Amino acid sequence: MSEEQSRRIAARGFDPEAEQDVDFRRYVGLLFRRWWVIAGGFVLGAVVGFVVVVGQGQTYQATATIYLGLPYGSGGEVQLQSSQTNPSTIDQIVHSLTIDGRVARACRTPIGSFSHGISTQLVSGTSAKNRQNAFVTLSVLARKAKVDQCAANGLAREVVLLLAPYAEGKIAAYRAEISDDDQTIKLVAAAMKRKSSSSVDSIVLMTRLSAAQTDKIRIAGLLAQTILVEKPLQIGHARAIRVTARTSKSSALAAGLIGLILAVLGVLFLDARARQVANDSVAPS
Secondary structure (H helix, E strand, O other): OOHHHHHHHHHOOOOOOOOOOOOHHHHHHHHHHOHHHHHHHHHHHHHHHHHHHHHOOOOEEEEEEEEOOOOEOOOOOOEOOOHHHOOHHHHHHHOOHHHHHHHHHHHOOOHHHOHHHEEEEEOOOOOOOOOOOOEEEEEEEEOOHHHHHHHHHHHHHHHHHHHOHHHHHHHHHHHHHHHHHHHHHHHHHHHHOOOOOOHHHHHHHHHHHHHHHHHHHHHHHHHHHHHHHHOOEEEOOOOEEEOHHHHHHHHHHHHHHHHHHHHHHHHHHHHHHHHHHHHHHHOOO
């Protein structure tokens, strides 16, 4: 590098052989004097972020909790492995185009108004026997509250209807057996009232009556287990809740911070540019 070039570079305030010390006080003072630019950047960014989020329309979320049920064998003691004990079953059902189309027709809305906002999640807690979760939440995001609520409850009903046949079949069979036991008890009781019955006949009738009553008690317990434990059901009714208000604040804050950073960089860039122009103007030719 020639001596003339070194003098020109030194005149411009840059010495490649000298240590560069950053004067942070000068930068802080500069930013303090230009506080209105920085504040304006933050406010402008926040306004833009808020307008963008609100301009996208309100978003609603409805969540339904579904109990999948825990099926048992006919004896009521052995727990069975089936679609009910697999929590992923509900995810396959609610993302089926056939199911979504049926729910869309019932809610009088296009499938696309809610199908992309469907999600499922396991609820904390597992079954001790098969390590499967019997509780699953079904959530739906949509732009309209009525559509959101209708779709969530409609999908939950479809899940219950598809998983219920096994339990419903057992319930019908148990009720029929209880009805037969009631009929037997009624007939035996009427026969025992007849005075013409011999002692032997009375013993036989009492034996049949006791067996029918015992069977009825056993079946009634299995029926209760099927209804309360094995049968899937929707817990509560899904309600639409507006969720855009929560995200608009965070979006406005994030956009405001971006605007603040850009404003700071702009102030520093313009100051550096002004100093460069000033150095060029005083530099010797």
